[in-house]
Amino acid sequence: MDTKTAVQMFDSLASEVRLDVFKLLVKFGEDGLVAGDIATTLQIPSTNLSFHLKALNHAGLITATQEGRYQRYRANLTEMMGLVNFLMAECCAQQQDGCSTVECNLISK
Numbered sequence: 066m067d068t069k070t071a072v073q074m075f076d077s078l079a080s081e082v083r084l085d086v087f088k089l090l091v092k093f094g095e096d097g098l099v100a101g102d103i104a105t106t107l108q109i110p111s112t113n114l115s116f117h118l119k120a121l122n123h124a125g126l127i128t129a130t131q132e133g134r135y136q137r138y139r140a141n142l143t144e145m146m147g148l149v150n151f152l153m154a155e156c157c158a159q160q161q162d163g164c165s166t167v168e169c170n171l172i173s174k
């Protein structure tokens with residue numbers, strides 16, 4: 066992942082509504098949710114939600130699949146883990162003995 070892509074993803078998540086949408090979709094995993102269910106669960110007007118879903122989709126953080134009249138949205142966990150790995154890529158790089166934290170070792174594998 067490059068810096069430009071990471072910034073675009075962070076920019077997309079820098080909204081309380083979009084962060085809530087992403088976290089909700091993470092909970093539903095592969096099943097995802099249709100826009101109406103997202104709007105109802107988070108109590109967001111559909112007109113506002115559309116704008117936020119578009120931003121998340123453009124940043125690559127969610128995917129949309131057409132199902133008849135509806136689109137099903139899913140969190141793109143692969144891209145999110147790519148963002149986490151981008152942040153942690155040089156964890157403890159300046160330490161002589163490398164990284165000893167469990168978190169860094171789990172992510173770098």
